[in-house]
Structure formats: structure tokens, C-alpha cells
Amino acid sequence: MGFLGIETEDLCIICGKKVGYTGFDCLDGQFCWTCYDKINKLCLNKSWERMTSAQIRKVVEDGVFYDHGELQGGDISEVTFDSLYICVKDMDRAISFYENLFGMKVSVKDDIYSVFELGSFRFGLFAFEKKGEEHSFGSSCVPSFTFADKTALMEKINSMDLDFPLTKINKNWVCEITDTEGNRIELTARAKSS
Numbered sequence: 001m002g003f004l005g006i007e008t009e010d011l012c013i014i015c016g017k018k019v020g021y022t023g024f025d026c027l028d029g030q031f032c033w034t035c036y037d038k039i040n041k042l043c044l045n046k047s048w049e050r051m052t053s054a055q056i057r058k059v060v061e062d063g064v065f066y067d068h069g070e071l072q073g074g075d076i077s078e079v080t081f082d083s084l085y086i087c088v089k090d091m092d093r094a095i096s097f098y099e100n101l102f103g104m105k106v107s108v109k110d111d112i113y114s115v116f117e118l119g120s121f122r123f124g125l126f127a128f129e130k131k132g133e134e135h136s137f138g139s140s141c142v143p144s145f146t147f148a149d150k151t152a153l154m155e156k157i158n159s160m161d162l163d164f165p166l167t168k169i170n171k172n173w174v175c176e177i178t179d180t181e182g183n184r185i186e187l188t189a190r191a192k193s194s
């Protein structure tokens, strides 16, 4: 293609094709010019130079921006944000409202906890009064953060005060804490299927 560079037999760590003349270095390999287009849009300030190939692949898969200044030593979080629930007083009324808002049928309909699958995001409706819980509506939106596994979650909550103790609910381990600002948040991990 005529770009300056040393021809290499290395394969691109993203697409697997020959890097050719125009390789770009990350911590444990090179990627090609074609993949550079994708990576450069997502990795600001050439932050790929401080990433491993696995980290770069995750950035590209997730389509999330990474800025050199925010990497803190090259770590990329394994915590994902993929669901939240809001409290409702009347499940049927709430389902109708959100079915109308989203233009889709509810994915899981339940008296206690109903779910809308929004892409890969799960938006829940929780009939809190039926479980005898108390919520004020200033704090009725509870973001849920998913950890890699139960061990990672337990390490995280080891020294924390829990508002809701670690409990296995269906296929997930779930607990709740209050952040430094007074917001209730939920921390979860998938239970191993065995």
C-alpha cells in the first residue's frame, strides 16, 4: 500500500490477517491498518499502546471509548452495567406504560418482577409492596452492576455494610449497598449453573 514501515510476518491480533507494512503496536502484539480505523476511533490518545490485545478486543466488541488519561495503569474494568429496576405500585399499569413507551411487549411478565429486554440491557419493574419492602420514590431507581463471578463480588463487598444481604435469587447472587452519596445500588454476579 506504500505506507512507511517494516514488513512483518505477524498476524493482526484483532482480525488475524497479515499485518503487512503498516502494523500498530499494543502491549503484546500488532494490529493492521484496517483494524486501526476501528481501534483509533475508540482508543483516544493512542491508549491502545498501553493495552493488551485482549483489552483492545473488549473495547472494540463493547464499542466503548477509552482515554489514555482514564486507564489507570491499563486496567479495563470487568464490571458491566446491564440492568436496572424501578419500583412500581401497580404492575399491570406499569407494564402498559412501558410497553407503550418502548413499543414492545414485556419480555418476562410477573406479579413481582417483570423485565423488558432492551438490546442486551434488562430493565426491570419491581412491585416492592408485595415483598414488604419500603422505598421512597427519590431512590426508587436502583442501578445494578454485574461482577465477573461470586468470588469477585464477595471480595468487593467484604468490608461493606449491606442494605440487602447477599442472596441467591434464581440464577444470580444479589446484594444491595448505599453509595457514598446515599444512592442505593445493586451488585450482582451470575450463579454458576451446576
Ligand SMILES: [Zn+2]
Binding pocket: 012, 013, 014, 015, 016, 017, 031, 032, 033, 034, 035, 036
Ligand atoms: Zn486487523
